[in-house]
Amino acid sequence: MAHTARIFSGIKPTGHLTLGNYLGAIRQWVETDQHRADALFCVVDLHALTVDHDPARVRRLSRQAVTLLLAAGLDPERCTVFLQSHVDEHTRLAYLLECTATDGEMRRMIQYKEKVAREQAAGRSVRLSLLTYPVLMAADILAYGADEVPVGDDQAQHLELTRDLAVRFNQRYGPAFTVPRAVLPKVAARVMDLQDPTSKMGKSHAESSGIVYLLDEADVARRKVMRAVTDSGSEVTYDREAQPGVTNLLEILAACTGRQPLELAGAYASYGALKRDTADAVVELCRPVRERHAQLCADPSYVDEVLRAGAERARGLARPTVDAAYRAIGLMPPA
Numbered sequence: 001m002a003h004t005a006r007i008f009s010g011i012k013p014t015g016h017l018t019l020g021n022y023l024g025a026i027r028q029w030v031e032t033d034q035h036r037a038d039a040l041f042c043v044v045d046l047h048a049l050t051v052d053h054d055p056a057r058v059r060r061l062s063r064q065a066v067t068l069l070l071a072a073g074l075d076p077e078r079c080t081v082f083l084q085s086h087v088d089e090h091t092r093l094a095y096l097l098e099c100t101a102t103d104g105e106m107r108r109m110i111q112y113k114e115k116v117a118r119e120q121a122a123g124r125s126v127r128l129s130l131l132t133y134p135v136l137m138a139a140d141i142l143a144y145g146a147d148e149v150p151v152g153d154d155q156a157q158h159l160e161l162t163r164d165l166a167v168r169f170n171q172r173y174g175p176a177f178t179v180p181r182a183v184l185p186k187v188a189a190r191v192m193d194l195q196d197p198t199s200k201m202g203k204s205h206a207e208s209s210g211i212v213y214l215l216d217e218a219d220v221a222r223r224k225v226m227r228a229v230t231d232s233g234s235e236v237t238y239d240r241e242a243q244p245g246v247t248n249l250l251e252i253l254a255a256c257t258g259r260q261p262l263e264l265a266g267a268y269a270s271y272g273a274l275k276r277d278t279a280d281a282v283v284e285l286c287r288p289v290r291e292r293h294a295q296l297c298a299d300p301s302y303v304d305e306v307l308r309a310g311a312e313r314a315r316g317l318a319r320p321t322v323d324a325a326y327r328a329i330g331l332m333p334p335a
């Protein structure tokens with residue numbers, strides 16, 4: 001019998017979900033992944049605690065993220081949608097993986113270095129969980145025996161670490177884990193900030209004028225795109241080095257319309273027209289998601305039930321794998 005792929009992917013409730021999250025991840029989950037595989041999609045709330053956070057906001061954003069995933073088209077009849085903190089197996093396994101990873105490899109993580117710099121610049125202390133967070137991410141994936149992990153390219157290094165940990169654990173203690181692989185979206189693997197097109201559009205960034213949130217009103221989203229930073233010169237060329245602003249717009253428009261950025265570059269003679277069409281495309285892309293989100297908010301018990309059923313299924317899948325890893329590493333099972 002053909003093997004059905006198992007897919008795991010997650011999203012952090014560190015801010016309102018963005019166009020980057022949608023084009024780089026959620027859309028592929030909705031359109032492809034939930035139809036072709038046994039897919040688990042997790043709002044990874046524990047990961048939102050690695051930096052300064054407000055408890056009430058994390059709770060609110062967690063519910064909002066789940067609601068938006070359903071609004072975007074994840075179907076709980078087809079896939080498993082759940083909250084990370086509802087399934088204890090993630091943290092249980094993370095400890096075993098902390099005993100597998102080394103201090104040196106954790107400190108080499110690019111995101112860790114970047115975030116340490118950010119926290120220190122803001123005068124905040126660095127939480128230990130910021131260092132160990134990629135191990136928890138590895139546990140998220142390995143607990144489910146996932147073969148594939150759809151991610152944007154910002155997560156590629158963490159995926160490599162997950163693979164290394166799985167291989168190392170299997171070699172030392174016997175075959176406990178499936179070694180997963182990253183699946184990157186073909187276009188819009190990295191949507192950039194509209195005001196700073198050399199950095200990623202990230203939902204946790206404080207400056208929001210270059211970030212389109214999925215729940216932005218149409219006129220707000222339009223204004224953000226129309227005010228996007230473009231580059232010196234006036235020709236529309238697809239060149240990330242020389243024209244990062246224009247290239248970002250071309251990639252967003254391409255991702256929204258299913259066309260190729262290079263082909264679109266040839267179709268525009270001015271930045272203004274490119275911005276207008278990109279703004280229209282973004283507004284039309286987000287509109288149905290926003291409308292469906294409003295409908296779902298009117299029925300919170302539906303979202304609660306999705307989360308309850310999702311956690312139950314996830315627990316059932318993860319527990320045998322994590323129990324087996326506990327035995328393999330040398331821990332005595334309870335009598």
Ligand code: AQP
Pocket residue numbers: 010011012013014015020021022023024025026150151152153154155188189190191192200201202203204205
């Ligand atoms: N700008 C982006 N372009 C393409 N894909 C993106 N993703 C995130 N941003 C972009 C993908 O969305 C999924 C969930 O992302 P996340 O919650 O892990 O990261 P975030 O939205 O970037 O949130 P933060 O808190 O702003 O992140 P950092 O940690 O960078 O501070 C992932 O598949 C991600 O690749």
